[in-house]
Amino acid sequence: MSSRLSPDDQKRVDQYLSAPQHQVARQPFKVWRLLLIVLVSVIGLGILSRLLSRLVL
Template identity: 65%
Template sequence: MPSRLHPEDQKRVDEYLSSPVHRVERRPFRVWILIALVAGSVIGLGLLSRLLAQFAVA
Protein backbone atom coordinates (compact mmCIF):
# COMPACT_ATOMS: atom_id res chain seq x y z
CA MET A 1 0.00 0.00 0.00
CA PRO A 2 1.53 3.32 -1.00
CA SER A 3 2.14 5.94 1.65
CA ARG A 4 -0.32 8.79 1.93
CA LEU A 5 2.42 11.09 3.17
CA HIS A 6 4.42 13.47 1.07
CA PRO A 7 7.84 12.06 0.21
CA GLU A 8 9.70 14.47 2.51
CA ASP A 9 7.35 13.65 5.41
CA GLN A 10 7.76 9.93 4.77
CA LYS A 11 11.53 10.39 4.79
CA ARG A 12 11.34 12.08 8.22
CA VAL A 13 9.13 9.29 9.56
CA ASP A 14 11.54 6.65 8.27
CA GLU A 15 14.51 8.46 9.86
CA TYR A 16 12.66 8.71 13.18
CA LEU A 17 11.71 5.03 13.20
CA SER A 18 15.23 3.94 12.30
CA SER A 19 16.78 5.91 15.16
CA PRO A 20 18.57 3.89 17.88
CA VAL A 21 15.79 4.59 20.39
CA HIS A 22 13.42 2.39 18.40
CA ARG A 23 15.83 -0.50 17.94
CA VAL A 24 15.58 -2.10 21.37
CA GLU A 25 16.46 -5.78 21.46
CA ARG A 26 13.65 -7.76 23.03
CA ARG A 27 13.44 -11.33 24.16
CA PRO A 28 11.28 -13.55 21.95
CA PHE A 29 7.61 -13.72 22.89
CA ARG A 30 6.82 -16.91 24.79
CA VAL A 31 3.20 -17.86 24.45
CA TRP A 32 3.42 -20.69 27.00
CA ILE A 33 4.35 -18.27 29.79
CA LEU A 34 1.32 -16.14 28.93
CA ILE A 35 -0.96 -19.19 28.89
CA ALA A 36 0.44 -20.35 32.25
CA LEU A 37 -0.11 -16.91 33.79
CA VAL A 38 -3.68 -16.69 32.52
CA ALA A 39 -4.49 -20.26 33.62
CA GLY A 40 -2.89 -19.67 37.03
CA SER A 41 -4.89 -16.48 37.50
CA VAL A 42 -8.16 -18.15 36.54
CA ILE A 43 -7.52 -21.14 38.80
CA GLY A 44 -6.40 -18.92 41.68
CA LEU A 45 -9.43 -16.64 41.42
CA GLY A 46 -11.71 -19.68 41.11
CA LEU A 47 -10.29 -21.19 44.29
CA LEU A 48 -10.60 -17.85 46.06
CA SER A 49 -14.24 -17.53 45.02
CA ARG A 50 -14.97 -21.07 46.29
CA LEU A 51 -13.30 -20.23 49.61
CA LEU A 52 -15.33 -17.05 49.95
CA ALA A 53 -18.50 -18.93 49.05
CA GLN A 54 -17.81 -21.46 51.81
CA PHE A 55 -17.52 -18.64 54.34
CA ALA A 56 -20.71 -16.97 53.05
CA VAL A 57 -22.78 -20.19 53.22
CA ALA A 58 -21.48 -21.35 56.60
Protein backbone atom coordinates in the same frame (compact mmCIF):
# COMPACT_ATOMS: atom_id res chain seq x y z
CA MET B 1 -1.10 1.28 -0.52
CA SER B 2 0.95 4.27 -1.53
CA SER B 3 2.12 6.87 0.95
CA ARG B 4 0.39 10.24 1.09
CA LEU B 5 3.65 11.90 2.12
CA SER B 6 6.00 13.56 -0.26
CA PRO B 7 9.26 11.64 -0.81
CA ASP B 8 11.14 14.24 1.24
CA ASP B 9 8.75 13.92 4.19
CA GLN B 10 8.79 10.12 3.95
CA LYS B 11 12.58 10.21 4.12
CA ARG B 12 12.44 12.29 7.33
CA VAL B 13 9.89 9.91 8.86
CA ASP B 14 12.08 6.92 8.00
CA GLN B 15 15.11 8.61 9.55
CA TYR B 16 13.13 9.41 12.69
CA LEU B 17 11.88 5.84 13.08
CA SER B 18 15.31 4.33 12.48
CA ALA B 19 16.89 6.37 15.29
CA PRO B 20 18.27 4.24 18.15
CA GLN B 21 15.84 5.60 20.75
CA HIS B 22 12.93 4.27 18.68
CA GLN B 23 14.29 0.74 18.34
CA VAL B 24 13.01 -1.59 21.06
CA ALA B 25 14.63 -4.97 21.49
CA ARG B 26 11.81 -7.40 22.20
CA GLN B 27 12.09 -10.85 23.66
CA PRO B 28 10.39 -13.70 21.82
CA PHE B 29 6.78 -14.33 22.76
CA LYS B 30 6.42 -17.28 25.14
CA VAL B 31 3.06 -18.99 24.73
CA TRP B 32 3.61 -21.51 27.52
CA ARG B 33 4.38 -18.79 30.07
CA LEU B 34 1.16 -16.96 29.17
CA LEU B 35 -0.82 -20.20 29.39
CA LEU B 36 0.68 -20.96 32.81
CA ILE B 37 -0.15 -17.47 34.10
CA VAL B 38 -3.75 -17.74 32.89
CA LEU B 39 -4.12 -21.23 34.34
CA VAL B 40 -2.72 -20.24 37.74
CA SER B 41 -4.96 -17.16 37.79
CA VAL B 42 -8.10 -19.15 36.99
CA ILE B 43 -7.30 -21.87 39.54
CA GLY B 44 -6.40 -19.27 42.18
CA LEU B 45 -9.61 -17.33 41.66
CA GLY B 46 -11.61 -20.56 41.74
CA ILE B 47 -10.07 -21.56 45.08
CA LEU B 48 -10.67 -18.06 46.45
CA SER B 49 -14.28 -18.23 45.29
CA ARG B 50 -14.83 -21.57 47.05
CA LEU B 51 -13.24 -20.27 50.26
CA LEU B 52 -15.43 -17.17 50.23
CA SER B 53 -18.56 -19.21 49.58
CA ARG B 54 -17.82 -21.40 52.62
CA LEU B 55 -17.41 -18.29 54.79
CA VAL B 56 -20.69 -16.79 53.62
CA LEU B 57 -22.78 -19.95 53.75
